[in-house]
Amino acid sequence: MKRKHRLSTALDIDDLLMECTAYAIRLANEKYKFDPPMTIYEKESWGKLGRRIDSIYPYFSDAEFYRTQPVYEGAKEFVRKLSQMTEVYVSTAIPPEFMGIRAQRIMEEFPEIPADHIYMGARKDKIQVDILFDDALHNIINSSATYPILMRRPWNQEATGIMAVNNYDEFLKLVEVIADSYSTKKEFLNFEEPSIVVLVGPSGSGKSKIARRVLQKTDRFEKLMSFTTNDPTAVETNEWYNYVTLDTFRSMCESGEMFQSTMYAGHGYGSRKADIEEILKRGKHVLTTMDISGAMSIKTHFKNVVTIYIKRDKKALMSNILNKNSSVEDKVNRLIGIESEKKNADICDFVIEFDSYDGAEEQLCEILKIC
Numbered sequence: 030m031k032r033k034h035r036l037s038t039a040l041d042i043d044d045l046l047m048e049c050t051a052y053a054i055r056l057a058n059e060k061y062k063f064d065p066p067m068t069i070y071e072k073e074s075w076g077k078l079g080r081r082i083d084s085i086y087p088y089f090s091d092a093e094f095y096r097t098q099p100v101y102e103g104a105k106e107f108v109r110k111l112s113q114m115t116e117v118y119v120s121t122a123i124p125p126e127f128m129g130i131r132a133q134r135i136m137e138e139f140p141e142i143p144a145d146h147i148y149m150g151a152r153k154d155k156i157q158v159d160i161l162f163d164d165a166l167h168n169i170i171n172s173s174a175t176y177p178i179l180m181r182r183p184w185n186q187e188a189t190g191i192m193a194v195n196n197y198d199e200f201l202k203l204v205e206v207i208a209d210s211y212s213t214k215k216e217f218l219n220f221e222e223p224s225i226v227v228l229v230g231p232s233g234s235g236k237s238k239i240a241r242r243v244l245q246k247t248d249r250f251e252k253l254m255s256f257t258t259n260d261p262t263a264v265e266t267n268e269w270y271n272y273v274t275l276d277t278f279r280s281m282c283e284s285g286e287m288f289q290s291t292m293y294a295g296h297g298y299g300s301r302k303a304d305i306e307e308i309l310k311r312g313k314h315v316l317t318t319m320d321i322s323g324a325m326s327i328k329t330h331f332k333n334v335v336t337i338y339i340k341r342d343k344k345a346l347m348s349n350i351l352n353k354n355s356s357v358e359d360k361v362n363r364l365i366g367i368e369s370e371k372k373n374a375d376i377c378d379f380v381i382e383f384d385s386y387d388g389a390e391e392q393l394c395e396i397l398k399i400c
Contacts, residue, residue: 036115036208039148039156041163042135043121045180046108047098053085056094070279072184075165095123095130100138107197112141114204118158122151160207162200176207176372181322186292192373193322195290202329206376222333223309226250226316226397227324229377230339231370232363233349235386236318237269239339242390244316247399251308253317256281259296260354269318270298289326291319298323302330314397321373337396338377339389 043049051069058066061084071082088094111117119142123131128149135147148156153163154171161174166185169177178200179185179193194200228236244252257270258278273281278297281287290299300323308315319327328334341349350363374380379396383389 036160036204037118037158038111038115038160038162038204039118039120039153039158039174040108040111041121041165041168041180042119042131043098043123044164044182045101045162046104046139047100047134049089049098050085050182050184052098053088053094054082056088057084070183072182073186074184075167090124092127092130095127095134098134103197105138107201108139108141110201111204114201114208115160116146117142118146118148118156120148120150120153120156120161120163122153123149160204178203181292188292191370192325193291194325195322199322199326199329203325203376206325206328223312224314224333224335225305225309225327225331226314226335226337227327228316228318228337228339228393229321229324229373230341231346233346233353234339234341235349235389236339238386239381239389239393240316240318241268242386243393243397243399246390246394247397249314249399250316250397251311251313253300253305253308253315255298255300255304255317256287257296257298259298288330289323291322291326300327305331321370321376324377335379336377337379337381337393338374340374340380340382 040046044051050072054067054069054072057063063081067082067084071080072078072085077083077086108117119135119139121131121135131149132144132147135142136144153161153168154173157173159175161169161172161177162180163169163172163177164180164182164185166179166188169179169188169191176192179188179191180200181193181195185193192203194203228240230236240252244250252269255270256273256278258273258275259270275297278287278290278299281301282290282297282299286301287299288302290297292298298319300317305315305327324334324336328336350360353360353363381389381392381396383392
């Protein structure tokens, strides 16, 4: 059934539409002549850290800082496009004495956003919208929005199991998918053209095991080997990922070698476009497992992408996570993400719910037409 009202979206300002942390870091580097210069990766979490990165905080009490904040490249075009897709609001936390400056900047830089759509205050959980787009993890976790979406930044890398994107294009694609999710789910697939099938689901859902079983039954599909910073001794990592160091991973992302990347349970995961294209050129379909962020990124870059959500009961998920060969911290992050991932089923093309792996394999084979 189609949705009867237009979707609404609330956008953050700092570190989403306007530079904030990165701008303050540049100013601090200029003032204090840090050697080596501070980088944005030093801002590893929200709040003060007791390190030199804390030198940025005085700027957040300076009116001139808010008057001169640069607008991110592409932000204006992003807001224009989003305004054509949804009702756009602003929800921004800023000290009261600077609210006038902030409102004036928003109206000047983003005229598509009506003045009465600008809300100021820290309680973003009070904003009633369909979609919230923010870089602060606590705002996403506490949001009352149907779809809270995180903009990935270095200070929210531990976030697990929530919808997150790396750039404006991925967000617009996700909004498009959310809008389409209110229509009837797909009933069939056409595999005449090489396609990409992405299994999505919480940690412990068994998506890798299901994919492995299906790959053993057919040569029409080929698995995608991606990259991760996760423990190279883990069986799951060795089977589906090539291990790289965090520095190498960041370098691959910044150079554009990774067409999609995400963080899950504190580890980096990413894929190269060339690796997918190579499989498709051979006339094979691609089968891979990713979180919802990676799946949406693939939909942004490729056609003929099908997402399938693997649904398990909570007890089975928790049991599988606790039995993983990983650290306690890793397991805790994955357990925390279980509830957040449930709503991802709504925006996938198909859902597989099962009690046994034989049943899951049968359902997936039927969807992929390899029965």
